[in-house]
Amino acid sequence: MLDEILEFNKEFVKDFEGVELSHLPKKKVAILTCMDCRLTGFLPNALGIERGDAKIIRNAGNTIVGSDAIKSIAAAIYSLGCEEVLVVGHSECGMAHANPENIKSKMLEMGIKEEDIDDIDNLVEWIGAIPGEEQNVLNTVEAIKNHPLITSEVPIHGLILDIVTGELKVLIDGRE
Ligand code: ZN
Numbered sequence: 001m002l003d004e005i006l007e008f009n010k011e012f013v014k015d016f017e018g019v020e021l022s023h024l025p026k027k028k029v030a031i032l033t034c035m036d037c038r039l040t041g042f043l044p045n046a047l048g049i050e051r052g053d054a055k056i057i058r059n060a061g062n063t064i065v066g067s068d069a070i071k072s073i074a075a076a077i078y079s080l081g082c083e084e085v086l087v088v089g090h091s092e093c094g095m096a097h098a099n100p101e102n103i104k105s106k107m108l109e110m111g112i113k114e115e116d117i118d119d120i121d122n123l124v125e126w127i128g129a130i131p132g133e134e135q136n137v138l139n140t141v142e143a144i145k146n147h148p149l150i151t152s153e154v155p156i157h158g159l160i161l162d163i164v165t166g167e168l169k170v171l172i173d174g175r176e
Pocket of ligand 1: 061092093
């Protein structure tokens, strides 16, 4: 796959007219969303976000539990001028069905030491598994709002994107 990507890139730069954009997001918004491959080239379009508009933070299950996403959100607010945060979950999230037994046996199969796996308190939580798409967005918004390093001056919204239709549903309007 790497060779295919490098080959493509050679052609890409030939036709691409370079543009200089600011690293500060034009729309002053940070979006925490999932790494799901179906969101690539889809979520920004569905939200009207263009190149240079927003800081997009992605991880498995758009969660801050056991992840460093909270640092990126803090950076977006205090260093990059974001004035609003959107947590955007999506339907059919693979992280809502993560199975600890399967994950552990795959790790063992691929040469990870059992004691290193057992050192992790909660494997499913560590890997970003979520209780359910909507519940996870509610939990994540709460966790960000209650984090001691996140100011209450920045609204934290919670939304769910339908992975098939692209429709957005507001679960929490952070302005309320
Ligand atoms: Zn997902």
